Amino acid sequence: MSASPPVPLLSVRDLHKTFASRAGPVTALHGVGFDLAAGSTLALVGESGSGKTTTARVVLRLATPDRGSVVFDGADWLGLPARELNRRRRDVGVVFQDPATSLDPRLTIGEIVAEPLAIHGIGARAERRARAAALVASVELPASALARLPRELSGGQRQRVAIARALATEPRLVVLDEPVSALDVSVRSQILNLLRDLQRGAPSRPAYLFIGHDLSVVRWIADRTAVMYMGRIVEEAPTPVLFASPRHPYTALLLASRPRETPGPRSLPRPVLTEPPSPVDPPPGCPFHPRCAFARPVCAQEMPALVSDPTESGRSVACHAPLGDD
Amino acid sequence: MTPARAALRRAAIAFALFPLIALLAPLVAREKPWISGRGGETIVSAPVPFDPDAVDLDRRLASPGRRHLLGTDELGRDVLSRALHGTRLSVAAGLLASALALGLGAALGTLAGWAGGRTDRTVLLFLQIVQALPALVLVIAGAAFLKPSFLVAALLIALTGWTDAARLVRAGTQRLKNEAFVDAARATGASNARLLFVHVLPHALPPALATLPYVLGSAVLTEAGLSFLGLGAPPPTASWGRALAEARNLLPGAWWCILPPALALFFLVWTARRLGDAFLGRRGDVQSRLA
Numbered sequence: 001m002s003a004s005p006p007v008p009l010l011s012v013r014d015l016h017k018t019f020a021s022r023a024g025p026v027t028a029l030h031g032v033g034f035d036l037a038a039g040s041t042l043a044l045v046g047e048s049g050s051g052k053t054t055t056a057r058v059v060l061r062l063a064t065p066d067r068g069s070v071v072f073d074g075a076d077w078l079g080l081p082a083r084e085l086n087r088r089r090r091d092v093g094v095v096f097q098d099p100a101t102s103l104d105p106r107l108t109i110g111e112i113v114a115e116p117l118a119i120h121g122i123g124a125r126a127e128r129r130a131r132a133a134a135l136v137a138s139v140e141l142p143a144s145a146l147a148r149l150p151r152e153l154s155g156g157q158r159q160r161v162a163i164a165r166a167l168a169t170e171p172r173l174v175v176l177d178e179p180v181s182a183l184d185v186s187v188r189s190q191i192l193n194l195l196r197d198l199q200r201g202a203p204s205r206p207a208y209l210f211i212g213h214d215l216s217v218v219r220w221i222a223d224r225t226a227v228m229y230m231g232r233i234v235e236e237a238p239t240p241v242l243f244a245s246p247r248h249p250y251t252a253l254l255l256a257s258r259p260r261e262t263p264g265p266r267s268l269p270r271p272v273l274t275e276p277p278s279p280v281d282p283p284p285g286c287p288f289h290p291r292c293a294f295a296r297p298v299c300a301q302e303m304p305a306l307v308s309d310p311t312e313s314g315r316s317v318a319c320h321a322p323l324g325d326d
Numbered sequence: 327m328t329p330a331r332a333a334l335r336r337a338a339i340a341f342a343l344f345p346l347i348a349l350l351a352p353l354v355a356r357e358k359p360w361i362s363g364r365g366g367e368t369i370v371s372a373p374v375p376f377d378p379d380a381v382d383l384d385r386r387l388a389s390p391g392r393r394h395l396l397g398t399d400e401l402g403r404d405v406l407s408r409a410l411h412g413t414r415l416s417v418a419a420g421l422l423a424s425a426l427a428l429g430l431g432a433a434l435g436t437l438a439g440w441a442g443g444r445t446d447r448t449v450l451l452f453l454q455i456v457q458a459l460p461a462l463v464l465v466i467a468g469a470a471f472l473k474p475s476f477l478v479a480a481l482l483i484a485l486t487g488w489t490d491a492a493r494l495v496r497a498g499t500q501r502l503k504n505e506a507f508v509d510a511a512r513a514t515g516a517s518n519a520r521l522l523f524v525h526v527l528p529h530a531l532p533p534a535l536a537t538l539p540y541v542l543g544s545a546v547l548t549e550a551g552l553s554f555l556g557l558g559a560p561p562p563t564a565s566w567g568r569a570l571a572e573a574r575n576l577l578p579g580a581w582w583c584i585l586p587p588a589l590a591l592f593f594l595v596w597t598a599r600r601l602g603d604a605f606l607g608r609r610g611d612v613q614s615r616l617a
Contacts, residue, residue: 102506
């Protein structure tokens with residue numbers, strides 16, 4: 001009996017999406033694919049415009065890709081009819097970037113947190129109220145918050161409300177679209193710790209699809225990290241591996257351009273992260289080659305495919321000249 | 327209480343006088359006494375002891391005096407009684423027409439804003455056509471073809487008056503349907519009906535509701551115009567517009583026939599518009615606080 005690899009909870013393949021813009025068609029997704037195992041966390045990182053938020057919106061079925069497939073919990077997620085989709089959305093939660101806009105300003109916190117339960121007809125009104133109170137407590141807000149309106153809460157408190165709402169139906173997947181980017185730096189780590197504790201503590205053990213641009217944040221929460229660049233995943237690996245030895249020059253550039261925790265001598269001159277090329281008129285070949293210090297002639301002609309690293313299990317990279325290959 | 331709130335309160339009270347008069351008119355202005363003795367003799371009479379339609383040919387065109395406070399018209403009917411009863415028609419027509427206009431505008435605006443695409447373009451075209459047509463001519467033409475009645479007048483006014491509400495609700499719905507909190511509910515599995523009625527319309531309707539006093543004001547004027555032309559509610563219903571038409575030939579002599587309905591009309595429209603302004607002032611206040 002051979003141990004077959006476990007079926008992933010979420011399996012995304014070959015997503016393509018082009019938007020019309022005034023300057024012409026913009027390709028937001030260019031063959032994005034990844035797997036997310038149940039109960040684990042995958043981070044999608046990249047600059048703005050890399051396609052990470054579009055990917056999240058496709059997974060949430062708030063956007064429709066031009067082609068590609070999403071299999072969630074064994075179901076052809078993109079092919080589900082509206083009614084069936086809405087029923088199964090019970091298994092998906094979402095936390096958006098800015099809690100100032102993601103909570104209905106007219107509803108109380110109690111109503112907001114209980115809404116997913118109301119949508120899916122879970123429990124009677126009184127039970128829902130009790131469940132909302134438990135959820136609010138689980139995100140470490142006082143019970144007095146239940147009767148408040150969103151505008152009466154701080155940014156960090158509001159994001160706790162959004163997290164409580166996302167977890168209300170005990171979903172198997174939670175999409176976190178830059179959940180701490182809009183928050184004060186002082187509350188970011190509290191929210192990240194809360195997210196991590198809730199993932200471990202919740203009986204449903206939700207998987208997280210974490211969208212972010214801040215690598216120091218991702219390092220804290222993600223089991224695996226996928227780096228996106230202009231609509232493609234250019235490198236994906238277990239987070240510690242990716243941080244210890246990036247193989248794609250873009251990953252290396254992102255890591256090196258983080259503010260350093262300990263200023264000191266550096267072995268390499270600090271790279272300059274220049275502006276990405278225009279998404280309306282992407283360069284031929286690898287879209288990173290105009291900014292890449294290691295570009296070879298082939299890089300301007302052919303897009304490298306995302307292939308598993310033969311020397312290391314669990315890592316994929318899309319580069320003609322990956323770092324560490326001499 | 328903030329100054330804006332106080333202004334809104336004053337405007338609302340001033341406006342509310344008219345519906346109040348409309349409701350109380352049958353009690354205040356009637357021939358039947360409030361309390362009568364066993365023999366039918368009057369003990370306490372109504373403050374204006376004349377039925378609005380009671381013709382008294384012996385006292386035609388009496389000038390204001392002790393018996394008829396505001397005089398009588400050419401049929402000897404009490405002008406004050408008719409003005410008080412006329413409030414009923416104007417207020418009812420204004421309320422009904424503006425409510426219908428708002429309902430129609432809100433429904434079409436929501437449909438256009440939510441569905442988008444071809445539906446939106448069709449509704450918008452329809453809206454532009456209605457706005458480009460001369461509304462009063464349309465209403466007069468319609469009223470001339472149909473049997474004059476209160477309902478027909480209100481309906482015709484509504485059919486030409488829904489466009490501003492539709493534009494406001496359409497814009498609000500368009501803005502809201504992509505709000506993050508709507509997306510959050512959508513991604514959680516909320517039905518379209520729930521998204522609309524719980525998350526979109528409660529935000530998209532208030533701006534249109536705030537225009538209700540303006541719509542009401544112009545509906546009152548249009549109804550008076552129709553009555554003036556003999557296309558409104560048929561006689562003998564007391565109506566300010568028809569009173570003006572009847573008094574037109576009596577000028578400059580019987581000025582008391584024309585002033586009461588004219589002033590009543592003016593004050594009703596004025597207080598309605600003042601209420602609208604107070605509403606908008608307060609709304610602006612709220613929005614700036616949210617921004």
